[in-house]
Amino acid sequence: MLLSAEQISKTYGTRKVLDRVSLYLEAGQKLGVIGVNGTGKSTLLRILAGAEEPDEGRVSRDPNVRLNYLPQLPAFDEKNTVLEQVFAGVSPEARALAEYEAKTILTRLGVPLFEQRVGALSGGQRKRVALCSALACPCDVLILDEPTNHLDSGMVAWLEDELRQFKGALVMVTHDRYFLERVVGRMAEVEGGALAFYEGNYDKYLEQKALREEMAQASERKRQAILRREYQWVMQGPTARGTKSRERLERYEDLKSQSGPEERTALELSAVSSRLGKKTVELHGVSKSFAGRTVLRDFDLMLLREDRIGVVGRNGSGKSTLLNLIAGRLMPDSGEVVTGKTVRMGYFSQENPPMDPKMRVIDFVKEIGNSIETAEGRVTASQLLEQFLFPADEQWAPIGKLSGGERRRLFLLSILAAAPNVLLLDEPTNDLDIQTLTILEDYLETFPGAVIAVSHDRYFLDKTVRRIFEVGESGAVTEYVGNYTDYLDARKAEEKREKTVSAPAEKRRERPSGSKKLKFSYKEQREYENIDGEIAALEEQLAQIRTEQEAKASDYVALQALQSRESELEAALEEKMERWVYLNDLAEQIAGQAGGT
Structure with a gap:
């Protein structure tokens, strides 16, 4: 037993998020933790990691067990360099052993500027630095809270492979359902202060939960049938009842006092939108550049009235820029964006808008309207909140009391309730729980308008889109018909x-088999001698860009250009680092070969 939590309870104010729950973690076990936002998933992980104490119960682990933890909101010292932050609290000896691994992981995660100050990084880059900190040093127990947030699809696929190969025990909160399907072997659902365990991955969880709920409903039907029969018996009259056994009367009272399975509130909103005319949104020859780097080149789009488009690409490739151009938040350098007169756009951006922490949740919704019209009739603000998993007693709470995921859900509600007919979703799956995502996906199936979604969530894209636009590094956008799986199949066929x-050319370059030793080609030798200087030059350019960003923090246009240039340099540095790894591995093999003669 690596770690055990026994009879854990935790209360915040009057809200008991964990009520005498227990969890036992064995070596090699991989546990996925799910539940509606605000139910206590992150609290559970903090307690398991020792970052927070329970009100009751205890957590035990072997003193020799090494534990690494990625919190949902990592703390940073903004004066630290990236590498200093990765190894904060780690001994110099452990850092020396893990530094090469850390640099490799940082490069894979798109943060190759190791000496950059953490204070100059974006929020997504900081989360990836924290993820590297959890992954770089060897451990027996790995606890990860939302590790896939702020990762592009390639990074998510890489992390998935890393965690599948991880030999230690893993506890992970994530809403990425393919991740849960492919990585974990056991599921735990936090609900109503309790923990329910399910053996197997996400698919098995769905099967077992459906069976468990069916059995609970069957038991409740049986209880109600017995209650009706016993009620008739009790009501036969005082004379008849006086001759009955006391035990039967007590059984009746006991059955009467029991409660049936709780009816779960589901986020269930009929698709609401305003009328959309024939003309939606058209882009004609649109291009956009920042600091000399083209992020969108000669792009044409005629958005159909019920289009479902997924936008993919590496971080920094220009996906959000495309949405901002469609929304009119950015102007193109060339070409034009034409928007129909009836278009009513809803933009669910990556960042929540400013919310007054003192404002009550229900007042936030009432600013949109006291009620909205749906296909089933008029829905009040309070009813709408209940459909979005905000019970009546939570609707009068100030927004400042909500968790990050609950605020994200409230923002989504405000977008959908405004009845848009064109929806732009920028990373909609970040910080939303699986239950909310599932119903959002169902909502989009009946939404009578167009949807464009930037997302790294493969499950979400598979379920919702019919076209994929891949934004490339050169600004070219390539269209693929179908969902995300269809897109991957098409990419594999292209590769x-x-x-x-290219096979014939590669074959000509192959070294003949036999006793010939490995050696650098002339080009590789020159590259090996110069690559450290080239990496240093790129790092210096990135440092200058960071300094300029700090100086122009209030200049949005200049900042956009600098961020694009930064992404370009980071991509170049990542490519150099991968080449550096290859050349140094080859140099080690050549040296070992020489030593063996």
């Missing part, structure tokens, strides 16, 4: 064709 075409 296979490219390899087939």
